[in-house]
Amino acid sequence: MKEGKAILSIDSVKPGMSTAEVIFNKLGNVILWENVTLDENMIARLKNLGIETVAVHPEKPKITYVKSQSSQQFMVDYERDVMAVKQIFQNITSGRTLSSQMAQQIVDSVLEHVDAHRNIIESITQVRNIDEYTYYHSLNVALLCMLIGKWLRLDDQSVRDLTLAGLLHDIGKTQIPLHIINKPGKLTDDEFEEIKRHSEYGYNLIHQVDGIPSEVAIAVLTHHEKEDGSGYPMGMTGDKLNLYSKVITVADIFDAMTANRVYHSKDTPFKVFELMQHGSFGVLDPVVLRVFLDNITHYYIGTKVRLNTGEIGEVVFMNRMNLSKPVVMVDDRYIDTSVSKVIRIKEFL
Numbered sequence: 001m002k003e004g005k006a007i008l009s010i011d012s013v014k015p016g017m018s019t020a021e022v023i024f025n026k027l028g029n030v031i032l033w034e035n036v037t038l039d040e041n042m043i044a045r046l047k048n049l050g051i052e053t054v055a056v057h058p059e060k061p062k063i064t065y066v067k068s069q070s071s072q073q074f075m076v077d078y079e080r081d082v083m084a085v086k087q088i089f090q091n092i093t094s095g096r097t098l099s100s101q102m103a104q105q106i107v108d109s110v111l112e113h114v115d116a117h118r119n120i121i122e123s124i125t126q127v128r129n130i131d132e133y134t135y136y137h138s139l140n141v142a143l144l145c146m147l148i149g150k151w152l153r154l155d156d157q158s159v160r161d162l163t164l165a166g167l168l169h170d171i172g173k174t175q176i177p178l179h180i181i182n183k184p185g186k187l188t189d190d191e192f193e194e195i196k197r198h199s200e201y202g203y204n205l206i207h208q209v210d211g212i213p214s215e216v217a218i219a220v221l222t223h224h225e226k227e228d229g230s231g232y233p234m235g236m237t238g239d240k241l242n243l244y245s246k247v248i249t250v251a252d253i254f255d256a257m258t259a260n261r262v263y264h265s266k267d268t269p270f271k272v273f274e275l276m277q278h279g280s281f282g283v284l285d286p287v288v289l290r291v292f293l294d295n296i297t298h299y300y301i302g303t304k305v306r307l308n309t310g311e312i313g314e315v316v317f318m319n320r321m322n323l324s325k326p327v328v329m330v331d332d333r334y335i336d337t338s339v340s341k342v343i344r345i346k347e348f349l
């Protein structure tokens with residue numbers, strides 16, 4: 001996966017390049033981990049910190065992705081794509097076969113935003129319309145799969161197929177009665193068993209459709225399998241699962257937990273990272289999880305938070321071993337919330 005590295009002066013480092021080594025500041029503290037894809041803000045921060053050279057992975061030739069756009073344009077495209085996902089789901093509910101052309105058009109649109117990491121992460125954490133949860137969730141998982149595929153340095157065709165698999169992973173939910181999908185209370189055992197069949201229903205809906213690669217259909221079938229064999233429908237272990245399936249599982253859990261946070265509680269995204277890191281032993285693929293966390297957590301540097309002391313500060317460093325407790329700068333003081341016994345982050349602003 002790694003093809004050597006190039007040492008570049010900071011002025012030659014461009015957004016989209018990824019770090020080939022850990023970057024330390026003058027005090028020996030880690031500023032950025034390896035394999036983190038850089039954006040303009042991160043490069044500016046490195047300059048501010050006096051970093052002169054950066055080891056990056058050699059650049060691959062870019063294919064015809066459109067450059068990153070303004071966040072307003074991104075949101076217009078995002079809402080349009082959610083509606084297109086809804087259309088695909090509704091077509092299937094009304095008995096039509098999947099149009100792989102329609103699905104590929106959404107994938108094209110998703111891939112156009114490949115450099116808009118911040119916009120993607122912001123859109124995923126915004127409040128959604130609960131009635132249309134599945135459509136937002138499908139698009140979010142597609143966007144996250146694309147990002148993780150890039151961070152894993154997969155080739156362009158694999159990123160495309162992975163994005164398609166993310167988009168279609170819950171397509172089988174079209175076959176589950178609505179009263180079960182929308183049931184507000186606790187599901188009965190039978191209802192839960194029915195929901196669990198959406199992976200198989202999804203596979204059945206797409207595996208014979210022209211233009212859908214077989215690995216994509218397999219990933220849809222296995223997206224609720226777990227590394228330790230505790231998943232469904234077959235109880236397969238990690239060594240039998242394809243990479244797309246492992247990536248979808250990470251993206252799926254992150255989006256579901258983030259949505260849960262939006263609807264139900266005031267947990268910070270840091271708490272979500274922490275739960276993924278520590279609540280998932282044996283469940284998520286460790287390499288995929290590490291690459292995901294190392295990259296995505298950097299987008300929260302600069303975030304404003306309120307501490308339990310009432311003070312407002314800015315996240316300046318993510319603690320890799322304790323992702324829910326970053327270092328926060330308040331005025332000119334650095335507070336390491338992983339060390340302090342009394343100070344903690346109360347709210348994410």
Ligand SMILES: [Fe+2]
Pocket residue numbers: 169170198223224
């Ligand atoms: Fe699912």
Ligand SMILES: [Fe+2]
Pocket residue numbers: 137141169170252
């Ligand atoms: Fe899902």
